[in-house]
Amino acid sequence: xxxxxxxxxxxxxxxxxxxxxxxxxxxxxxxxxxxxxxxxxxxxxxxxxxxxxxxxxxxxxxxxxxxxxxxxxxxxxxxxxxxxxxxxxxxxxxxxxxxxxxxxxxxxxxxxxxxxxxxxxxxxxxxxxxxxxxxxxxxxxxxxxxxxxxxxxxxxxxxxxxxxxxxxxxxxxxxxxxxxxxxxxxxxxxxxxxxxxxxxxxxxxxxxxxxxxxxxxxxxxxxxxxxxxxxxxxxxxxx
Amino acid sequence: xxxxxxxxxxxxxxxxxxxxxxxxxxxxxxxxxxxxxxxxxxxxxxxxxxxxxxxxxxxxxxxxxxxxxxxxxxxxxxxxxxxxxxxxxxxxxxxxx
Numbered sequence: 001x002x003x004x005x006x007x008x009x010x011x012x013x014x015x016x017x018x019x020x021x022x023x024x025x026x027x028x029x030x031x032x033x034x035x036x037x038x039x040x041x042x043x044x045x046x047x048x049x050x051x052x053x054x055x056x057x058x059x060x061x062x063x064x065x066x067x068x069x070x071x072x073x074x075x076x077x078x079x080x081x082x083x084x085x086x087x088x089x090x091x092x093x094x095x096x097x098x099x100x101x102x103x104x105x106x107x108x109x110x111x112x113x114x115x116x117x118x119x120x121x122x123x124x125x126x127x128x129x130x131x132x133x134x135x136x137x138x139x140x141x142x143x144x145x146x147x148x149x150x151x152x153x154x155x156x157x158x159x160x161x162x163x164x165x166x167x168x169x170x171x172x173x174x175x176x177x178x179x180x181x182x183x184x185x186x187x188x189x190x191x192x193x194x195x196x197x198x199x200x201x202x203x204x205x206x207x208x209x210x211x212x213x214x215x216x217x218x219x220x221x222x223x224x225x226x227x228x229x230x231x232x233x234x235x236x237x238x239x
Numbered sequence: 240x241x242x243x244x245x246x247x248x249x250x251x252x253x254x255x256x257x258x259x260x261x262x263x264x265x266x267x268x269x270x271x272x273x274x275x276x277x278x279x280x281x282x283x284x285x286x287x288x289x290x291x292x293x294x295x296x297x298x299x300x301x302x303x304x305x306x307x308x309x310x311x312x313x314x315x316x317x318x319x320x321x322x323x324x325x326x327x328x329x330x331x332x333x334x335x336x
Contacts, residue, residue, distance in 0.1 A: 079253060079255065083250075083252065083253060083256075086250070086252065087250050090250055090285060090286055094285070101315060102315065103285075103286075104285060104286045104287070104314050104315050104316035104317075105315045105316050105319055107250070107252070107285075107286040107316070108252065108286050108287065108288040108316040108319070108320065111252035111253065111286070111288050111290070112252075112288055112289065112290060115252065115253050115254065115288075115290055119254060119290075176326050176327055187289055187293070187323060187327050188288075188289060188290060190323060190326070191288070191289045191319065191320065191323040194319060194322065194323060195319050198319075199315070
């Protein structure tokens with residue numbers, strides 16, 4: 001399941017910049033293109049463009065990859081801080097006339113993803129505890145990330161036969177896990193998939209080298225293996 | 240007996256909060272008669288999630304079966320959560336107007 005690469009023309013169109021600008025950015029290292037087998041043509045991964053196009057996405061992604069001091073406005077050190085900020089997001093979304101009905105599911109899936117991070121990593125954080133939680137109401141996006149154990153490691157506690165990150169995300173998003181006591185949690189991502197495939201909400205979710213995309217208009221659940229490995233989880237919700 | 244969920248809060252999201260709500264609810268639960276229905280009213284709840292619902296509604300469904308009656312809600316998060324919980328529990332909730 002290799003990810004499709006975009007040509008420089010497609011990438012320029014997606015970002016709303018010229019092809020020449022992309023060439024300059026490649027030469028300067030600002031946005032590095034992929035060259036196949038030492039060729040001269042530039043290609044781009046869709047996720048790289050998504051990351052580049054928004055600052056909060058960039059910050060969250062960089063932090064999930066390499067630990068650094070997060071701005072306090074994005075950092076939720078514990079679940080109580082997250083709940084309080086999520087309630088604030090809820091009231092901001094309710095104030096948007098076009099989100100009068102949709103806000104509740106946006107908040108619910110954000111809560112499930114963020115709480116998953118805390119529930120699965122409590123007492124087991126490999127380094128920095130807590131999550132990145134940022135949003136931009138104008139851009140209609142919410143970003144969450146953690147530096148936890150990741151979905152594969154936590155799911156292996158109940159499914160020891162899981163082989164890799166893509167299998168783990170497949171189970172996490174698609175299979176109902178029951179009788180998981182004492183590891184009782186575990187069906188939040190199914191809910192996230194159900195909501196994002198039926199409502200005008202898009203999702204990108206990465207753990208390890210596995211990446212899930214649910215996008216308008218086709219709303220298909222796409223699970224691919226990327227080239228980069230993130231130990232924890234990284235999620236972008238667009239609405 | 241009818242329970243207004245908003246008395247536990249209007250943003251019902253985390254598993255911990257669901258567990259705490261269920262514990263706090265135990266003394267009230269003792270008052271339900273053996274043949275009495277337990278009705279859950281979602282009016283006033285802004286956001287409802289499967290984590291909270293699994294800690295509160297799933298054990299009630301186990302205990303009360305058909306005597307647990309959920310009032311219809313037009314809140315999207317309530318509807319989506321009940322769908323997920325039904326799949327997890329492999330048992331439908333009784334939903335009435």
